[in-house]
Amino acid sequence: MTVRVGVIGAGWIGHEHIRRLTDVVTGAAVTAVSDIDAARAEEAAARVGARVYGTGAELIAADEVDAVLVTSWGPTHAEHVLNAIAAGKPVFCEKPLATTAEDCLRIVEAEMAHGRRLVQVGFMRRYDQGYRQMKEVIASGRIGEPLVVHCAHRNPTVPESYTSEMAALDTAVHEVDVLRWLLDDEIVSAQVVTPRATSKRFAHLKDPQIMLFETAKGVRIDLEVFVNCQYGYDIQCEAVGEQGLVRLPDPSSVTVRTAGQHSTTVLTDWVGRFVDAFDTEFREWIANLAAGNEPTGPSAWDGYAATVITSATVEALDSGRTVGTDMKPRPAFYGGAV
Numbered sequence: 212m213t214v215r216v217g218v219i220g221a222g223w224i225g226h227e228h229i230r231r232l233t234d235v236v237t238g239a240a241v242t243a244v245s246d247i248d249a250a251r252a253e254e255a256a257a258r259v260g261a262r263v264y265g266t267g268a269e270l271i272a273a274d275e276v277d278a279v280l281v282t283s284w285g286p287t288h289a290e291h292v293l294n295a296i297a298a299g300k301p302v303f304c305e306k307p308l309a310t311t312a313e314d315c316l317r318i319v320e321a322e323m324a325h326g327r328r329l330v331q332v333g334f335m336r337r338y339d340q341g342y343r344q345m346k347e348v349i350a351s352g353r354i355g356e357p358l359v360v361h362c363a364h365r366n367p368t369v370p371e372s373y374t375s376e377m378a379a380l381d382t383a384v385h386e387v388d389v390l391r392w393l394l395d396d397e398i399v400s401a402q403v404v405t406p407r408a409t410s411k412r413f414a415h416l417k418d419p420q421i422m423l424f425e426t427a428k429g430v431r432i433d434l435e436v437f438v439n440c441q442y443g444y445d446i447q448c449e450a451v452g453e454q455g456l457v458r459l460p461d462p463s464s465v466t467v468r469t470a471g472q473h474s475t476t477v478l479t480d481w482v483g484r485f486v487d488a489f490d491t492e493f494r495e496w497i498a499n500l501a502a503g504n505e506p507t508g509p510s511a512w513d514g515y516a517a518t519v520i521t522s523a524t525v526e527a528l529d530s531g532r533t534v535g536t537d538m539k540p541r542p543a544f545y546g547g548a549v
């Protein structure tokens with residue numbers, strides 16, 4: 212069975228995922244596209260022979276759409292996801308699930324009322340081979356109980372429209388999700404320390420930021436978010452346990468020895484760094500839907516948890532205080548593990 216996907220939002224990542232669903236993933240076809248920018252929708256649809264719909268709501272209601280992919284701007288996600296749930300259609304939503312905890316909870320409640328999982332959130336790092344190997348090592352007990360995790364999320368540059376709050380909401384949100392999953396533990400507080408700012412930033416921006424998280428089991432996480440590091444897109448993660456440590460591998464690349472130097476490449480964007488993870492994420496999503504199963508990836512609850520934690524991180528940045536994450540109890544509907 213071919214899963215017919217309707218895509219809402221034909222921007223940067225919308226294009227990437229349309230290409231992926233068309234050229235990489237078997238068993239899927241993009242049949243419908245919608246964007247508030249009609250020209251973008253026309254262009255994306257023409258490439259894959261899809262039909263253009265004037266609004267997300269019309270696309271969701273269309274008979275030729277079995278499943279919905281939401282790749283529009285974050286503040287519009289909640290409306291599209293709620294409409295898809297109301298129509299009983301599976302919906303993959305890029306991060307964030309919604310920009311407020313209240314909207315995330317509305318989605319969780321609507322999905323629970325539907326009685327079956329429909330929502331998957333685009334936290335693709337859970338599909339990265341390196342993170343998957345780290346999770347296996349931690350779960351096996353080989354490094355003992357995790358105590359401390361050191362992370363870095365570095366981008367070469369960001370545009371002037373990027374704000375200090377986005378360091379948590381847009382950027383650190385990936386670590387927040389993947390660390391909850393890696394450690395099978397919940398983040399209970401956030402603190403942000405701002406060191407000397409880089410001169411390579413727009414003046415309004417606090418960059419870099421060091422985020423400090425604590426989990427329910429007492430694990431301490433330090434995360435350097437540095438979005439004007441200049442040299443590349445660099446993701447680092449090292450978990451230290453009672454009897455060893457496990458570290459995320461760098462992407463593999465040839466090493467070159469020439470002119471008295473020994474060098475290798477540092478990637479420059481997330482598209483190349485996580486291309487395999489995105490491919491696996493969509494293969495697994497489509498395979499589950501084609502088999503009539505519920506999605507198995509990051510859930511609406513994970514989307515809610517991430518938004519609660521990143522909102523607390525923004526509050527910590529603005530106030531200079533350590534802020535507790537005020538999270539509701541996890542419903543049985545979403546299973547036991549984080």
Ligand SMILES: NC(=O)C1=CN([C@@H]2O[C@H](COP(=O)(O)OP(=O)(O)OC[C@H]3O[C@@H](n4cnc5c(N)ncnc54)[C@H](O)[C@@H]3O)[C@@H](O)[C@H]2O)C=CC1
Binds near residue numbers: 283
């Ligand atoms: N998983 C990941 O690593 C990444 C996830 N993202 C997420 O994907 C989403 C989109 O990001 P980009 O593609 O970079 O943004 P973008 O600005 O390039 O594209 C967004 C598109 O959505 C359209 N749009 C906005 N509101 C709409 C609505 N109500 N209905 C239909 N179309 C609408 C815009 O016209 C635009 O074409 C964001 O939520 C972002 O956080 C983005 C980059 C990487």
Ligand SMILES: O=C1[C@@H](O)[C@H](O)[C@@H](O)[C@H](O)[C@H]1O
Binds near residue numbers: 366382385481
């Ligand atoms: O989602 C993403 C971007 O929005 C964000 O700005 C980048 O820092 C992330 O690494 C990327 O995966």
